[in-house]
Amino acid sequence: MAKTVQLNVNGRPHDVSVEPGTRLLYVLRDNLGLHGPKFGCGLSQCGACTVHLDGQPIRSCILPVEAAEDHVVTTLEGLGTIDNPDPLQQAFIDEQAVQCGYCINGMIMTAKALLKTNPQPTREDIKQALDGNLCRCGTHMRIVRAIERAAKAGEAA
Amino acid sequence: MNTRRRDVTDANELTDIGASRRAFLKTSGGLVLGFSLLGPTAAMAMRELPLDTTTDELKDKGPFPSVDPAKLDAWIAIHPDNTATLFTGKVEQGNGSPNALLQMAADELDFPFDDFFVVMGSTTETVDQGPTYGSMAVRYAGPQIQHAAAAGRQVLLTMAGKHFGVPVDKLTANAGVICVTGASDKSITYGKLVGGQRLDVTIGASGETFGMKVAPNAKLKDPSKYTVIGTSVPRKDIPGKTTGQFTYVQDVKVPGMLHGRVVRPYGIQSQLLQVDESGLKDIPGFVQIVREGNFLGVVAETEWGAIQAAQRLGSKLHRKGPNDGLAKWSDWHDLAATDEVWNAVRNAPGKAQSVASRGNVDNALKTAAHTLKATYLTPFETHGSIGPECAIADVGKDKAIVWGGTQMPHQAQRDLAELLDFPENNVEVRWVEAAGQYGRNGLEHVMADAVIMSRAVGRPVRVQWMRWDSHGWDPKEPAIVQELEGGLDENGKVTAWRHHMWVPTMSDTRLLPSELIGKPVGKKNLGHAAIGYEYTFDNADVSSHNESRVGVITAWMRAPGQYETTFAMEAFIDEMAAAAKQDPLEFRLKYLKEPRTIGVLKAAAKHYGWKPRVAFSAGKQGGRKAKGRGIAWVNRDDSLVATIMDVEVDQQTGEILVKRVVVAHDNGLVISPDGMRNQIEGNIIQSMSRTLHEEITFNHAHVTSRDWAGYPILRFHEIPDSIEMVFVNNSPAHKSTGGGEPSTCPTAAVISNAVYDAVGVRLRQKPFRPERVKAAMDKAS
Numbered sequence: 001m002a003k004t005v006q007l008n009v010n011g012r013p014h015d016v017s018v019e020p021g022t023r024l025l026y027v028l029r030d031n032l033g034l035h036g037p038k039f040g041c042g043l044s045q046c047g048a049c050t051v052h053l054d055g056q057p058i059r060s061c062i063l064p065v066e067a068a069e070d071h072v073v074t075t076l077e078g079l080g081t082i083d084n085p086d087p088l089q090q091a092f093i094d095e096q097a098v099q100c101g102y103c104i105n106g107m108i109m110t111a112k113a114l115l116k117t118n119p120q121p122t123r124e125d126i127k128q129a130l131d132g133n134l135c136r137c138g139t140h141m142r143i144v145r146a147i148e149r150a151a152k153a154g155e156a157a
Numbered sequence: 158m159n160t161r162r163r164d165v166t167d168a169n170e171l172t173d174i175g176a177s178r179r180a181f182l183k184t185s186g187g188l189v190l191g192f193s194l195l196g197p198t199a200a201m202a203m204r205e206l207p208l209d210t211t212t213d214e215l216k217d218k219g220p221f222p223s224v225d226p227a228k229l230d231a232w233i234a235i236h237p238d239n240t241a242t243l244f245t246g247k248v249e250q251g252n253g254s255p256n257a258l259l260q261m262a263a264d265e266l267d268f269p270f271d272d273f274f275v276v277m278g279s280t281t282e283t284v285d286q287g288p289t290y291g292s293m294a295v296r297y298a299g300p301q302i303q304h305a306a307a308a309g310r311q312v313l314l315t316m317a318g319k320h321f322g323v324p325v326d327k328l329t330a331n332a333g334v335i336c337v338t339g340a341s342d343k344s345i346t347y348g349k350l351v352g353g354q355r356l357d358v359t360i361g362a363s364g365e366t367f368g369m370k371v372a373p374n375a376k377l378k379d380p381s382k383y384t385v386i387g388t389s390v391p392r393k394d395i396p397g398k399t400t401g402q403f404t405y406v407q408d409v410k411v412p413g414m415l416h417g418r419v420v421r422p423y424g425i426q427s428q429l430l431q432v433d434e435s436g437l438k439d440i441p442g443f444v445q446i447v448r449e450g451n452f453l454g455v456v457a458e459t460e461w462g463a464i465q466a467a468q469r470l471g472s473k474l475h476r477k478g479p480n481d482g483l484a485k486w487s488d489w490h491d492l493a494a495t496d497e498v499w500n501a502v503r504n505a506p507g508k509a510q511s512v513a514s515r516g517n518v519d520n521a522l523k524t525a526a527h528t529l530k531a532t533y534l535t536p537f538e539t540h541g542s543i544g545p546e547c548a549i550a551d552v553g554k555d556k557a558i559v560w561g562g563t564q565m566p567h568q569a570q571r572d573l574a575e576l577l578d579f580p581e582n583n584v585e586v587r588w589v590e591a592a593g594q595y596g597r598n599g600l601e602h603v604m605a606d607a608v609i610m611s612r613a614v615g616r617p618v619r620v621q622w623m624r625w626d627s628h629g630w631d632p633k634e635p636a637i638v639q640e641l642e643g644g645l646d647e648n649g650k651v652t653a654w655r656h657h658m659w660v661p662t663m664s665d666t667r668l669l670p671s672e673l674i675g676k677p678v679g680k681k682n683l684g685h686a687a688i689g690y691e692y693t694f695d696n697a698d699v700s701s702h703n704e705s706r707v708g709v710i711t712a713w714m715r716a717p718g719q720y721e722t723t724f725a726m727e728a729f730i731d732e733m734a735a736a737a738k739q740d741p742l743e744f745r746l747k748y749l750k751e752p753r754t755i756g757v758l759k760a761a762a763k764h765y766g767w768k769p770r771v772a773f774s775a776g777k778q779g780g781r782k783a784k785g786r787g788i789a790w791v792n793r794d795d796s797l798v799a800t801i802m803d804v805e806v807d808q809q810t811g812e813i814l815v816k817r818v819v820v821a822h823d824n825g826l827v828i829s830p831d832g833m834r835n836q837i838e839g840n841i842i843q844s845m846s847r848t849l850h851e852e853i854t855f856n857h858a859h860v861t862s863r864d865w866a867g868y869p870i871l872r873f874h875e876i877p878d879s880i881e882m883v884f885v886n887n888s889p890a891h892k893s894t895g896g897g898e899p900s901t902c903p904t905a906a907v908i909s910n911a912v913y914d915a916v917g918v919r920l921r922q923k924p925f926r927p928e929r930v931k932a933a934m935d936k937a938s
Binding site: 001002018019021022023026029030033034035036037038039040041042043045046048075076077079080081082085089092093096098099100101102103104105108126127128130131132133134135136137138139140141142144 | 250251252253391392394395396397398399400401402403404405407408410441442459460461462464474541542543544545590591592593595621623624831835836838839840841842843846864865866870871872873874876877880
């Protein structure tokens with residue numbers, strides 16, 4: 001039977017009626033209409049579904065929605081918008097670090113968490129942080145450059 | 158037709174634009190959807206609009222209107238706010254080619270790129286310019302669009318001439334404004350001039366798809382006047398894609414939509430024997446199963462409900478057997494397993510094809526001072542889109558609307574109409590971008606899945622494949638077997654060259670769901686020798702054995718066949734160079750005469766700083782990491798590429814790391830330099846991934862590499878330090894050819910050659926995973 005789950009997503013509370021065990025990804029996408037997190041594998045292998053739970057990047061495709069209660073969920077939409085992008089999102093735009101863009105949610109969300117704990121990462125740090133995120137178009141070089149650009153901008157700020 | 162802009166402009170202003178199609182759409186409730194490349198401001202363009210038309214509302218209407226390519230308004234609309242829309246049958250797949258098409262149109266129309274937007278692919282709104290494949294968008298659709306835009310500019314000048322009462326030669330058009338020469342107070346924007354009218358002017362068109370000639374009398378601009386072509390304008394889709402405000406086909410929601418999942422057969426040819434539906438009734442939101450022949454799907458109110466029901470029926474990562482699940486399948490096991498693939502390919506019936514035949518190879522081999530022989534093996538591969546295939550279908554009594562991300566929406570319209578037994582124009586494909594597909598993945602097939610399920614339940618159904626559906630059942634790049642033989646005389650001159658390949662079809666367009674329901678749509682076709690052979694050897698024989706389907710459905714994947722044939726040709730020429738004790742670049746240049754081929758090889762060598770030496774001439778290197786360099790080239794449909802890479806081979810583990818990449822790329826005039834660089838980087842990284850990691854594996858029933866663990870791809874720790882690019886012949890004197898695929902082709906040969914240079918071992922079977930490299934090194938020592 002469906003039950004009501006209380007979620008805090010991108011700074012707003014939501015009461016959602018869902019079947020217990022439903023993975024957080026489907027609630028975010030289908031119930032809340034968010035497009036940032038994507039279904040890629042459902043197996044926690046590719047990272048396309050990455051969101052933050054209390055600031056930590058997690059794979060929403062395997063997380064039962066109940067486990068997100070009492071935590072702060074942030075999606076790509078919570079970082080910024082087209083008119084007011086987060087500096088990291090802006091760096092991806094400046095580097096044109098997108099081909100099809102389906103994986104980019106996971107890249108930005110993972111990198112955002114990296115920069116929070118390590119604001120001046122080396123290239124090796126960046127590669128290591130993103131090693132669990134898959135990109136099929138081969139945008140890797142630009143993604144790394146975008147994160148380096150954002151780190152540099154952060155340093156200057 | 159501009160209903161998609163209703164959110165950004167007063168609908169009344171648009172009423173007259175594209176009246177015939179719009180009238181239909183308007184009265185049918187408005188086919189509206191948030192699109193990425195539309196709208197004067199990006200934010201507005203990203204807004205998701207209600208998808209409020211369903212086939213229910215269309216049942217009393219006639220067929221969907223088609224688009225007349227001979228009319229200007231089939232291509233271009235000018236809006237009252239002085240923005241404009243380009244309509245093209247080509248689609249975005251992450252390559253950025255529609256951005257390049259828009260640049261070409263902007264120059265010919267003399268219209269600001271920033272205010273110019275593109276509508277792609279939808280069958281009711283765009284001309285069928287052929288599928289978006291084969292690196293052909295800019296090359297073939299580009300001139301069609303340039304001519305339409307140039308004709309549009311002429312029409313606008315004529316209108317302005319009437320408006321101001323002056324001859325056209327007294328007018329100048331610039332950035333969307335027309336001025337009377339010498340009268341600075343007399344100017345008018347295109348938007349004001351057109352005044353919301355549709356551009357209902359006949360510009361002429363003949364022929365079809367790639368060969369279509371549009372506006373034959375339009376006079377194109379002098380290329381020296383280009384202001385947009387050749388500049389790196391930012392892509393319009395990227396801000397939305399980095400903020401979650403972009404709408405992919407996976408994001409589309411249709412009112413009343415249900416969620417479907419497929420349950421594929423246990424074995425490729427298994428028959429569906431029995432389904433126990435009663436075991437699904439307790440799943441919340443479960444609606445029904447859809448069973449038709451060997452097609453099995455499940456429909457539920459929620460995505461999670463559909464996933465759970467499909468899993469109970471047997472849709473899971475690894476099924477234990479044909480009875481694992483509530484659906485029972487026959488125990489079919491006639492598939493060639495991984496190691497049996499090569500014989501299956503060699504033994505398939507097919508047709509012979511000769512590519513090049515010169516002199517007498519048999520005689521030359523007999524009299525050669527030194528002969529070499531090698532077999533090159535390349536396995537089945539998957540497109541591996543990060544976003545599994547997804548589509549939504551709404552099938553009514555006599556009409557269907559299908560939302561899909563296919564690279565060939567107009568062909569999909571025809572195929573789905575055939576599947577449904579509907580007239581072609583009773584099916585509309587609304588194209589919405591999907592995750593990158595790199596060829597014909599399952600995006601057409603999932604549209605058929607959705608159609609079959611929607612037809613059965615009488616409501617719109619969204620179907621998304623699970624990861625194992627995509628890895629397990631998307632059309633594969635086929636395995637290819639190649640045998641090469643060469644002869645050298647005592648001076649190291651090539652006297653004989655034989656290259657024979659066995660190539661299964663790369664264009665099996667049979668829709669899998671149509672086969673499963675027993676009503677096949679599409680053709681199996683035969684393979685072909687995809688190779689650009691240019692060597693000038695006196696005795697040469699290049700040939701192919703072209704086959705139909707071998708094992709599973711196989712369809713084109715980025716540079717289909719030619720990635721593999723370039724591997725064999727360019728690795729074997731390296732073997733010959735080494736046997737002749739010659740520098741691999743100088744050796745190649747002795748047998749090439751095409752200036753553009755020589756040009757890219759020399760340009761790459763110059764940028765790299767290539768010093769002639771024989772590969773592996775210094776012998777085994779000390780230390781753990783051995784370094785090597787490799788080179789190869791390709792001519793892929795008149796685009797020339799030469800690639801050089803530096804690699805490091807871990808002599809303990811066999812792991813290969815590519816450190817530096819240099820690409821010389823000659824595709825003539827580069828429309829969008831940064832877009833091209835993005836494509837080349839993508840080609841290099843993806844082809845490195847294919848070379849180092851990728852192989853589809855099989856047991857006797859089905860694909861066993863059904864996820865990213867079983868089918869690994871390149872990860873961040875493996876990317877090179879740099880990918881450096883040189884554009885050759887980048888000028889209007891050289892017509893633009895393609896850039897979406899060519900730089901994929903040389904990579905496997907380059908890496909194989911570089912590994913030989915590093916450790917003296919020839920890798921002739923892809924992928925070059927560490928255990929295979931290690932085994933080869935152990936065997937050699």
